[in-house]
Amino acid sequence: MIWFCGFGCRAASGQENSSQPNASAQGNPPAQSGAPAPSSQPAESNAANPAGASDQVDASGKKIIRDEAEYKAYVATAGIQDPKERAEALESFVQQYPKSIVAADALEQAMSAWQTVGDTVKVLEVAKELLQTDSGNVRALAIIVALDRLSASQGDAAALDELCLYSTAGMREIATWQKPAGMADADFAALSRHMTNIFNSAAGYCALQQQNFLQARDWYGRALQIDPTDLQNIYQLAIADLEMTPIDANGFWYCARAIEMAKSSSRAQAAAGMESYCKPKYETYHGSAEGWDAIVSLSIAQSALPADFAKGITAAPTAPPPPARK
Numbered sequence: 001m002i003w004f005c006g007f008g009c010r011a012a013s014g015q016e017n018s019s020q021p022n023a024s025a026q027g028n029p030p031a032q033s034g035a036p037a038p039s040s041q042p043a044e045s046n047a048a049n050p051a052g053a054s055d056q057v058d059a060s061g062k063k064i065i066r067d068e069a070e071y072k073a074y075v076a077t078a079g080i081q082d083p084k085e086r087a088e089a090l091e092s093f094v095q096q097y098p099k100s101i102v103a104a105d106a107l108e109q110a111m112s113a114w115q116t117v118g119d120t121v122k123v124l125e126v127a128k129e130l131l132q133t134d135s136g137n138v139r140a141l142a143i144i145v146a147l148d149r150l151s152a153s154q155g156d157a158a159a160l161d162e163l164c165l166y167s168t169a170g171m172r173e174i175a176t177w178q179k180p181a182g183m184a185d186a187d188f189a190a191l192s193r194h195m196t197n198i199f200n201s202a203a204g205y206c207a208l209q210q211q212n213f214l215q216a217r218d219w220y221g222r223a224l225q226i227d228p229t230d231l232q233n234i235y236q237l238a239i240a241d242l243e244m245t246p247i248d249a250n251g252f253w254y255c256a257r258a259i260e261m262a263k264s265s266s267r268a269q270a271a272a273g274m275e276s277y278c279k280p281k282y283e284t285y286h287g288s289a290e291g292w293d294a295i296v297s298l299s300i301a302q303s304a305l306p307a308d309f310a311k312g313i314t315a316a317p318t319a320p321p322p323p324a325r326k
Contacts, residue, residue, distance in 0.1 A: 063101050087113035104134040141170040142195040145202045167202035197226040216240035234258045242281050249310035256299035287316030
């Protein structure tokens with residue numbers, strides 16, 4: 001007997017997607033969304049789908065569970081309302097049926113449920129387990145990258161190494177990612193952009209940590225084209241600009257923009273820390289603090305870098321070299 005499942009062969013109700021915590025400034029991508037529960041109706045005939053791993057998906061894209069006990073075990077998760085219990089049940093299903101056609105789907109749903117619970121440790125654990133089942137899973141890659149960036153920013157060297165590795169893999173996979181069956185075009189486009197932003201931002205962060213400031217500027221620029229309001233990326237782009245040799249004076253506008261965004265979101269301590277880096281950089285470059293307040297005002301009035309901004313900032317005269325000894 002053949003048992004059919006809808007998109008993702010989803011057994012859960014989808015309620016876990018209503019409130020997903022962010023793990024970083026970019027947030028986590030949803031692990032799964034909006035798919036219908038699997039049909040409980042068996043196929044009328046096995047003739048069109050002879051046994052074999054190659055035909056566990058029908059012409060409409062529905063995944064097929066051939067074993068009745070496996071099917072019932074998977075569908076049983078649909079009635080579990082508590083997200084923690086549902087996540088545990090889905091993980092148990094994968095342990096019981098590790099070769100199931102829906103093992104990856106079950107783990108995606110478990111990730112989503114753990115996100116609802118707010119247990120980032122379990123989210124990361126399940127995401128890594130999912131990559132063992134499906135090495136190119138872009139949702140798992142994006143979630144790991146988002147969480148690793150948070151850990152790396154707190155000094156976790158291992159997380160930084162993993163972040164750089166998985167962000168590269170994520171950009172490679174998302175370039176060829178196909179829209180899942182049953183997902184609306186608009187939802188697919190939005191999710192693709194969101195995950196691309198996560199990978200671009202992470203690549204920028206990796207380049208910044210490696211002091212490859214030119215490459216960091218490029219990746220952060222790409223990320224800000226997707227989300228120009230990301231405070232973390234704006235400030236880190238400023239650092240990349242101002243640590244380059246020679247300095248890219250556009251960084252002073254990004255500095256001022258980040259400071260004002262932090263102040264407007266009641267993050268006074270963060271704003272003060274940014275200003276303690278940015279303003280002295282400006283004074284050294286320009287030769288004085290004159291003009292700094294105007295840059296700050298401009299960053300409030302305009303949400304995008306003004307054209308030819310850097311040309312309006314003059315660098316302090318370079319001291320002449322000492323005369324050669326005779």
